[in-house]
Amino acid sequence: MIYEMFVRVSDDSVVELFTVRVPGSDPLLVIHGGPDWDHTYLREPLVRLADRHDVIFPDLRGCGQSTRGLPDGHYTPDAATYDLVALLDALGVERTDVLGFSYGGLIAQGLAVVAPDRVRRLVIASSSVLPVPADAFAGWEERERRVVAERDVWSDPGLSGAELTRAAAFAGAEANVWRAEALDDYRERLSRVRFSAEWLRPFRAGTLPSARPDRAAERLAGLGLPILLLHGRQDMTFPAALAEEGARLIPSAAAVIIDEAGHMAHVDQPERWLESLATFLN
Template identity: 25%
Template sequence: MNEGLERIALSTGVMLAVRMAGPREADPILFLHGFPESHRTWRHQVADLSRDHFCVAPDQRGFGASDKPGAVKAYKTDRIIEDLIALADQLGIGRFTLVGHDWGGAASWLAALRHPDRVVRLVIVNAPHPLIFQKSLIDDPEQRAASQYIRAFRNPLMETGVRAMGLERFFEKSFGAHVDLARIPEEEKQAYLRDWGREGALTAMLNWYRASNIKVPKTGRRAMKPLWTHAPFPKLKMPVLVVWGMKDKALLPVQLEGLDALVDDLALVRVEDAGHFVPWEKPDAVTGAIRDFLST
């Protein structure tokens, strides 16, 4: 999937490495990956969907071959959404289908809320709605326990720990606990190791967690939900597809509860035999769900 990877300068001040495929005149789909990945998350989906769509899959800031600003504040979700819109503008794309997984999905939820004039359809793959996620981190003991890794990733000593264990071991822990590593070809593993070994890459990737406003209390500690979770939350009006690997150990099925109250036009596809990295584990299921969604 490295063929066609281009570095594109954006008005936000960063250069993103972007994989583009498919006819430029076709309906566009923008893909946003999550942690600790790159545009390669979508290699199977782009290979199929680019037959009749213009597919755009960037390495998001901090990841892969894209720029890696040093400041934590450079990774706030606002900056990620600005990159998305700037990339679409740079490519002359007006309205588009947006597909996001993990952190890319978190940004996609908010991008759709803030730019409904640009996001014509939204596809979320194992990424929680911000309101449901924040509430669950307070109210659901199992989800809070499953999310303690976020607290660890925010620790300023995390990079030291990763370097001490080595990138190979980090690969086994970050992927191996959540995906059948037999599904990851050796060349893909080596590509990730190269990406993570780039100057500043570890800090940049972890800064996504440090820049987030999501509150993750310690397990067993009494906590109050942030005030914003008590206020009316806007509903999404465009069609939304949520694809969920039901064996996800980090984002539990509680994240699907109440989605229909926040989305007017919701389609939900549960992939029972896949975990968090469902685009890798069950690529055909993800691609098929997207194709079916786009045809309706």
Template identity: 30%
Template sequence: MSLNPAQSVETERGRFAWREGGDPAGTPVVMIHGWPESSWCWAAVSDHLKPGLRVIAPDLRGLGDSERTEGAEHYRKQNLAQDVIAVLDALGIEQFQLVGHDWGGVVAQEMALAVPERVQRMVILNIAIINNLRGNQEVIEKVRGSGGAQYWYQHFMQTKGLPEAMIPGAETEWLGYFLKLANREPFPEEAFNEYVRTFRIPGTPHTSANYYRTFHDDAKRWATLADHVWPMPGLYIYGNQDHVIVPEYLNHIKDCFESITVREVAAGHFLQEEQPEAVAEHLNGFLAP
């Protein structure tokens, strides 16, 4: 199973790129990338998925080959979820299984909040569970005690004008810091070149920074979700060498789902590209064909 080249779809919310793979008549699996990647990040995993699945992988707004939209409000995760739902509506997909990594994992959770009746199963990779207020607070306390140096880039991205001034012309060095230097395994060169290409699309430093500039607005809303329990079966796949998504994020995770399984992979943050076979093995054991 390989992903096809990106194509575009026009929706009532704008123009979005997406990739498809697997069985066109199979069970839809919507796979959502994070920052600073695109739908390309699922290519290696899709090569190892079992038959009977139809992979739908959109590019989120402001990344990949989707539209670059002015205005930070468009990048609140609740709004990004509505973008993906609009893509699925345009493609005629009603019921689906859901996989999300990094910010894409947050968007997946926002989709599961918005249309829970359409989400059959949900898989999250290396990102916080937004209704896990106790576990996330324990992360904050650990970060405060350690100084939180590993989170410097989030402050950089939130600083007005700084990414827009410093990233253009330095896309290879910028992405290389996250995708090459910080990983346990060598990062695939073809994937890296693809992300450099899309980061050179005008406006990307600004639109990608909005993922972080909207975080405080997002967090205020998530603070109201302490009593929420995910009704659909859940799987959390954790790259255990990640220096940003630390183990405390898994504390109390079982209180957030009616049913949740946690699996570890010997990888860093970008586990689906560092260890695609291992990630696909866990997906194959969980996703329904």
């Protein structure tokens, strides 16, 4: 059974998060990326954990079916993080496992740092606790070939708003999914995403703060929290080497790198991805 609800998380500039819940036993909060996407592209294979986990999929503020139309200054990583704390309060969840994907992986780190008592185990998927160096992908010709289409979309003056976000997502499919056989599935998922452009405005204005907590690796190491860094070997957004380096810096962390998988490793290799996640959580 899947339940859908709107949960109020802020009365100061009213914010309601559209939340999908697949009831089980141990809670697992899933934080999507984008950020101007929604949670739907992550449902499969995560819904298959419902036999053991109470899987909670919120759309972040400004995303999907959650509250939009806020002033640009209200779209910040801190605001999104405290929304999630309020969501857990409203759902009566005292402590939860947390999976953050891509940009959501950065939000998840912030949640662990500011509310460590609410996080039992942390999964940072297709993301990084370390900044991406400017030359991280230097010399990778296959990546250069695959990212051209998305770059062209972002520079197209005829596109704006959610239309731009959607077009960029579709144009970036080959850069996000490594295996050609998985592209049709991925594009079908994208067709269901309710894209927005609420976060894009402050990003382009240069007012969006970084989502990665300062000294993230050091601070996460200090928590002693069990952490899984789950990554695709061919990730073209966050290099897999950073996941391996993060695991070296955080004694309580382990990195699992899945071969023949890109940024959307759960699409490229769903069975191996889910098996690695389930092993960590069980």
